Amino acid sequence: MLIFSQEKGFSSLFAVCFIASALLLSGCASNEVIEAEAVEVEVVEVAEEVNEIDPYEGFNRKVFVFNDTLDSYVAAPISDAYLFVTPEFVQSGVANFFNNLKDINVVLNDVMQGKMVQSAEDTGRFAVNSTVGLLGLFDVATEIGLEKHDEDFAQTLAVWGVPQGPYLVLPLLGPATTRGVPGGIFDAAANPATYIGAPVQLLQMLNARANADGELNFIEEAALDPYVFTRESFLQYRNNLISDGKLENTDDLLELDDEFDEFDEDDDFAKDNSNEEGNSTVISQVESTGTIDNKPQDAQVSSDDLTRASESLDGAVKSLDAATSSYKTADEKIDQLEMQ
Amino acid sequence: MFFFGINSSFAVTSAKVESKQLSETSATAKNIVIDFQNVLLDVMKKGQSLDFQARCKQLEVAILKSHDVIKSLRTIVGSKEWNSFSDAQKNQLTKVFTKFIVSTYASNFNEFSNESFSYISEHTTKKGNIIVRSVLDIPAGKRKKVTFDYALKKNGNDWKIYNIAADGVSDLATRRSEYRRILAKNDGFNALIAIITKKIDNYAKQ
Numbered sequence: 333m334l335i336f337s338q339e340k341g342f343s344s345l346f347a348v349c350f351i352a353s354a355l356l357l358s359g360c361a362s363n364e365v366i367e368a369e370a371v372e373v374e375v376v377e378v379a380e381e382v383n384e385i386d387p388y389e390g391f392n393r394k395v396f397v398f399n400d401t402l403d404s405y406v407a408a409p410i411s412d413a414y415l416f417v418t419p420e421f422v423q424s425g426v427a428n429f430f431n432n433l434k435d436i437n438v439v440l441n442d443v444m445q446g447k448m449v450q451s452a453e454d455t456g457r458f459a460v461n462s463t464v465g466l467l468g469l470f471d472v473a474t475e476i477g478l479e480k481h482d483e484d485f486a487q488t489l490a491v492w493g494v495p496q497g498p499y500l501v502l503p504l505l506g507p508a509t510t511r512g513v514p515g516g517i518f519d520a521a522a523n524p525a526t527y528i529g530a531p532v533q534l535l536q537m538l539n540a541r542a543n544a545d546g547e548l549n550f551i552e553e554a555a556l557d558p559y560v561f562t563r564e565s566f567l568q569y570r571n572n573l574i575s576d577g578k579l580e581n582t583d584d585l586l587e588l589d590d591e592f593d594e595f596d597e598d599d600d601f602a603k604d605n606s607n608e609e610g611n612s613t614v615i616s617q618v619e620s621t622g623t624i625d626n627k628p629q630d631a632q633v634s635s636d637d638l639t640r641a642s643e644s645l646d647g648a649v650k651s652l653d654a655a656t657s658s659y660k661t662a663d664e665k666i667d668q669l670e671m672q
Numbered sequence: 673m674f675f676f677g678i679n680s681s682f683a684v685t686s687a688k689v690e691s692k693q694l695s696e697t698s699a700t701a702k703n704i705v706i707d708f709q710n711v712l713l714d715v716m717k718k719g720q721s722l723d724f725q726a727r728c729k730q731l732e733v734a735i736l737k738s739h740d741v742i743k744s745l746r747t748i749v750g751s752k753e754w755n756s757f758s759d760a761q762k763n764q765l766t767k768v769f770t771k772f773i774v775s776t777y778a779s780n781f782n783e784f785s786n787e788s789f790s791y792i793s794e795h796t797t798k799k800g801n802i803i804v805r806s807v808l809d810i811p812a813g814k815r816k817k818v819t820f821d822y823a824l825k826k827n828g829n830d831w832k833i834y835n836i837a838a839d840g841v842s843d844l845a846t847r848r849s850e851y852r853r854i855l856a857k858n859d860g861f862n863a864l865i866a867i868i869t870k871k872i873d874n875y876a877k878q
Contacts, residue, residue, distance in 0.1 A: 474816070553874065554776055556867050557850045564846040572840020577819055583797050585842040586823040586835050588747050 385499050386563060392501040396559050399506060403541075403548075411541045425469040426539050431480070432461045432468025433525045440522055441483035445491045446669025453478055482573055485522075486515025490574045492665050494654045499563055507566040510651035701802040701824040701831040702794050708738040708833065709789040709806065712777070716784040724876060727778040732770070735777070740825060740832035741770050747834065748847045753855055761861060772868050775875040786811050789820075801825050 383389060415423070435458040442451030457473040457480065465472040474480060489511050490496070497510030508516065520526050525536050555561035568585065699707065711734040715727050722730070735741070745766060746754045757765065792805040804822045823835040835844045854864045 480816075550780070553779065554871070555850065556864075556871065557853060560850045560853055561846055564849045565841045568837075568841045568845060569839060575840075577840060583803065585840075585845055586803055586821055586837050587797060587799060587801055588835065588842065588844050588848070 385496075385567065387498050388500065392499065393559055395501040395503055396562070398503060399501065400558075402504070407541050408548075411538060411545055414538055414542050415545065423539075423542065426535065427543060428461070428465070428471045429468045430525060430536055430539055431471070432458065432465070433523055435461070435480075436524065437485070437519050437522050438481055438483045441485055441488045442481070444485075444488045444666060445483065446666045447483075448670060450481055454481055484515060485518040486512040486570070487574050489515055489651075489654075491669065494651065496567075497651050499567065507562060509567070509570070512570075514651055699831070701822075702791060702804055704738050704824065704831050704833065705804045705806065705822045706789075706791060708734055712781050713784070713787065713789070715778075716781045716787065719782040719784060724778055724782075724878065727782065728774050731777045731781075732774045735770070735774055738833050739773075740827050740834045741773070742766055743825060743827070743832070743834045744844060745769050747844050748851050749855060750848075750852060753852070757861070764865060765861075768865055768868050768872070772872055775872050779875045779878060792819075802831060 386392065418426075435454055439451050439454045439458065442448070442454055457478045460473045460476070460478065461468045461471060464470075471480075486509075494511055500508045500510060500513070502508050502513075505516070525532055551558050551561055711730065715722070715730055719727070749765075754762070788809050789806050790809065792807055794802055794804045796802055802824045804824065806820050806822070808818045808820055810816060810818070819839050821837040822833050823837075824831040824833050826832075835842060837843065851864060854860055854867065857863055
């Protein structure tokens with residue numbers, strides 16, 4: 333799983349994942365990584381058909397396992413220690429501090445997406461939190477009703493019409509799309525935290541990992557195939573950010589029933605069972621049906637993988653090109669967006 | 673109901689009256705969602721006094737009452753796959769899946785720190801389903817708000833939840849990719865049952 337994500341989206345991404353992740357309080361999950369990997373290895377065998385969104389899946393999965401392993405042995409223990417040792421107000425102070433610096437990115441991207449009113453609000457947020465909020469340690473702005481927005485350069489590129497491009501899992505950084513690569517570079521360049529120095533960057537990484545802790549535990553517990561679960565929820569979450577959560581854009585994703593309506597009528601099983609609701613004995617009838625094979629993992633990186641890696645890099649470079657050329661016409665685009 | 677057999681003309685009249693009353697009194701989509709969320713909050717508040725199994729019991733009743741689990745499951749696995757299952761398999765998968773959903777809720781909704789749900793809006797889609805939007809407000813910790821969209825479809829007289837999206841991540845869309853992947857393997861059905869069962873066991877062990 334991702335170790336230290338650059339994208340704020342990511343740390344909050346899994347908050348999302350279905351129900352409770354945001355509430356994940358207790359955790360108390362013993363990290364049964366091996367098991368998650370076992371599932372993953374099993375599933376990888378059928379992964380051969382090429383997915384349009386994820387053409388480098390074979391390679392991505394290897395990076396995913398690498399990140400996951402590194403996370404279990406390095407990032408997770410450090411993050412656990414941080415969460416255990418530091419009082420909650422320190423943790424939220426640290427999180428607020430980095431969120432405040434990120435508001436600079438938010439303002440820039442507000443402007444580039446033609447969201448002028450929002451950019452004024454976000455400038456206000458930054459001003460209030462940097463002063464009254466003691467250099468951003470306290471999120472006073474939210475208290476007084478200036479809500480936090482989530483904008484980054486990858487979203488701006490999307491608004492400008494740069495295509496999403498294939499899904500990538502980057503070493504250490506985790507899930508991305510080719511559009512997200514130039515996006516991430518731009519955001520890092522525009523964020524003061526990048527220039528303060530190594531200790532601050534380490535703290536930033538630690539903060540990102542610690543904030544994603546509950547979500548990562550949720551995936552480990554709830555996902556049948558953590559790789560697919562992460563990919564699907566990442567892409568949907570990013571799309572939701574791009575559209576600013578507008579409901580009309582989510583109807584299709586929510587309804588999903590095109591191919592089912594026609595057979596609703598003649599599915600006797602559904603009819604027979606539709607009256608059984610409220611029958612709470614259902615659960616107790618479930619029986620255990622055996623265990624999952626724990627196959628050894630193939631950690632060899634073949635030349636085929638290297639080819640795929642370089643292809644995925646090509647994709648990122650193309651996105652960077654597209655980003656650059658779209659930046660040339662940014663002027664006109666912002667004007668158009670403003671008029672909308 | 674008894675009237676139906678006795679006097680058909682009377683039965684027709686009474687059926688009409690009954691259905692009219694039902695449409696007036698049966699819960700609206702919005703209320704189905706709110707009632708369900710109230711159960712979630714209730715379980716969270718009692719998180720310290722109820723153990724995992726007790727939470728499961730309470731949640732299962734609420735989920736079966738408000739959700740169309742079979743519809744969700746069919747959407748996840750796909751019509752073709754679903755129709756290829758025997759009735760016994762459909763039954764087995766439905767039971768395991770229901771228990772998995774219940775366990776996931778019971779495991780995560782186990783503590784209360786002043787969370788609250790607020791209703792935002794509802795709208796009817798082109799296909800006639802209803803989407804209810806609500807926000808979960810979490811005052812404690814770092815994250816503040818999660819938007820939950822519930823998709824409800826009419827099943828008989830009742831609206832039933834069949835999909836939930838949290839901040840735009842659709843539960844069914846995510847599961848669909850996972851489950852279909854596993855089902856595409858040799859002996860995919862048994863593999864799917866085995867993986868889900870394993871997950872349920874892990875939740876129960878916590």
